[in-house]
Amino acid sequence: MARIDGYVADIEYIHHFCRELGPSALNLVLTMQGIEPIPLNQGFSCCDLGCGQGLSTNIFASCHPEGQFHGIDFNRAHILGARELSSQAGLANATFWEASFDDLGRLPLPEFDFITLHGVYSWVNADNRKHIVDFIRCKLKVGGVVYVSYNCLPGWSSVAPIRQLLISCADMESGLLEEQINVSIKFVERLKSMNLSYFSNNPSAGNFFDELSKRSKNYLAHEYFNENWVPFYHADVVKNFAAVNLTFAGSASFVDNLDFLRFSLEEQHLLNSTEDPVLKETVKDFAVNQQFRRDVFTKGRKRLVNVAHQELVSRYRFALVVPREKDTITLNFSRNEAHYDPALYKAVLNALDEQHLSLDDMLLKPEIASFGPEYVHQSLMVLLSASYILPAVDPSPEVIVSTRQFNYAMLERTALNMEPQYLASPVVQTGIKLDWVQRLLLLCELTDSGDPLSFVSSMMREHNYALIKDGAALQSWDENLEELGRQIRSFHVCQLPLLKRLGVV
Template sequence: MTDWTAGYVADIGYTYGYYTELNPLRIKLAFLNQALAFPEVGNACELGFGQGLSANLHAAASVTQWSGTDFNPAQAGFAQELAAVSGSEARLYDQAFAEFAHRPDLPDFDYIGLHGIWSWISDENRTVIVDFIRRKLKVGGVLYISYNTQPGWAAMVPMRDLLTEHSDVMGAPGQGIVPRINAALAFAEKLLATNPSYAKANPQVASRVKKITEQNRNYVAHEYFNRDWMPMSFTKMAQWLAPAKLQWACSANYLEAIDTLHLTTEQQALLTSIPDPMFRQTVRDFCVNQQFRKDYWVKGARQLSPLEQAEALRSQRFILIQPRAEVSLKVAGNLGQATLQEAIYGRILDQFADHQPRSLAQLEQALQVSFAQIQQAVVVLSGTGALAAVQSDAHIATTKRATERLNALLMHKARSSSELVYLASPVTGGGIAVPRFHQLFLLARAQNHQQPAEWAQFVYKLLTTQGQRLVKEGKALDTAQEQLAELTAQANRFAQKQLPILKALHIA
């Protein structure tokens, strides 16, 4: 029998995650912060889209034409269902990379994204992908790629190999991937309990194995139990991408741009003394013990003049997507937790408190703060997830109908599932986290239930029909009175805090 999986886990589906780094709109701030020219993305491609939630949210919420593939037909089928309902015309296939890469009907792309793919495929597939990027990414186009990185994974590599070997050797034929995972993890814990010298030399491994045992098995299967699994140094990644004429541009993780969060003064001085930017990144990974990189690469980096950079930055618009009172002025970095200056960050957040889009130029006019401080604050607040970039009013108007159709389907699915916890916003051009009960409150509103108490009744009926009960503080609520009281309280909080934001994002 032909094995179409190429060693990749296929007997359990991937999680229904959304990855905001794949949103092309995010490129602008990252590039402008480094004074780099960015492309306007008309055509985009996601390779290995999993369940296709990111691809569909981005296709519905933007004017970008999306293409992509995932070899798993069940996942591709779900992605195609979402695309058909939204009417985004996203072209999503179930082809292997080699087959998809040679489709004659694909356009050239301004943007290609791979999230969580590169480290889990064979060298043969990596070669196919690099050749595809070489041929299909336009000059000036951007590649987003994330991957497991050395040195952060160095100590865990032998343990991962042990887990997969136990699954292969000790697992019973036909047992299924989840029982094999559980057995492998139980064996690893038994081994570590004997206090082997490997654990003494690598004390962090025990805690990482414990963390894996607590994680979703769909995620664990795809993260650790594929045949191919290769953490890669930044230097090795650069060598792989060289034939596609790609240059590293910057991290897609905005907070990585703030050195003071991650590097000591001595480390910053050491990195500054290194003239080669690529070797500098390799050394930086040692300084922070980097485990996972999210990077933008560009085919032909072009530097902007200070005037061009400033003008482009001032035109960028953002919106606050968290309740103002709940935005923390604490931010975590490699060096621990840092406190943001209330005098700057608090005042900027106050400007966004009405959840309306504002440009950096508007902030500069309203505040007696230097533009450099505004720029850094917006980068940090975007990195923490408090702010999101806003697309043009014309694009918001164009995409609103598609997002409404997609969101209606996702909210319908939320009646019986808690896995799909994102909805599409035409304002941000991508996905916004909206947990199950909040989606159900929105669904109740869409069905003309006006008050929070009515939303609570609507959700309660759905739960009781399916034999489901609420859990509060780890305890199941038994009586109808308890459940309705909790649902009503949640609905009231939703009406006060989240609903105004979702209205501003054109989701509600």
């Protein structure tokens, strides 16, 4: 197993997109938390430390040609791939650097409005965490924003021993990392089958391992087989970043900021009576047994006064980002399954299915206003948390051209990558997820490639690809053709009109 500073280096990470890293997403967190957002129309700069394959950086660069984006990763294959996509998409505002964290001080970089670290902080050693903090001290502008994700406690307390078993077994084996992972998985499976006391007394560990063992080797290698792997309490991270004048602003996982969705009334009362903000976040983590945090910090950013905050929130426009198919919604959150007033949500979703609207716009519609501003606002927060809607803008011609070029570059790669991928939306300024068949259908539509059934089915035959229905791969070719026909009809009725409204095509 090849490692650099303890980090896996001989197998590439998955092509991962993280919506929370986007400037618009981070500004939404600031706004909803009562903090002044960073103006994006005046030019800004972003740096993603540990950018991996650079997919997030490239998507956001295409959505924001007015910004400058830098991605840094030590893995040469990652950086070469990111540069290739950037060049193919014609992104002049995306720059990728092959560098380790101890090289950061030697790179000719500007100061940044946004610095992001996703899947980094828990997976590097103490020296590299110090390099990261020093970089933030030197390169984050006053008023800047930092996003950092990390494994956290107490959620990992009961299952962290699984990871220790895996890596201990792998380190005893020679050969390729993929082989070491296979041996480790089989070893833990054997222990689990023997019903050892750890598993019998800790059912969550067995469930966790069952889910873990289904993941790809690329994912497992980078998540669990690094030499360094440290879960933190939120208080530890706050203390480390306080040393460089950063203040916790909120969670980039939007639902984590909405106590009314996550906690019982008794728990909300306890949280409201907890004055210390760090202790309050810690209590939240204990309440839901949190395993992973996405924290947002700011450096001296001003808070909004109440009137300005309310006005800014009420003017945010939103777009529906899922096909409009159901009149009622059932949403699952950590502490409860919430059923909401069908009439309110039907009215809100119907309105958003027609056009992008703000809270103020919705309150001008009698069928929505009758529910009252508080409940309409709450419905928007719920829909945001469930990723039914996202903030929307009217994109400039420059942004439309930039995202179209990126999307064509991604679609040209469709035949080579059958995993779900993302295309850029200039309207919601982020990536929209499409599976392989959906991308093929879009490619067929844009290139006038004839009958979509013939086009996609020929690609399926070429790649020996079977469609999934009810959680299982279809076995016969006739079954696949029947399901493909259904998916084609659904795509043209539901997905394609949505992609057009979002400016993806």
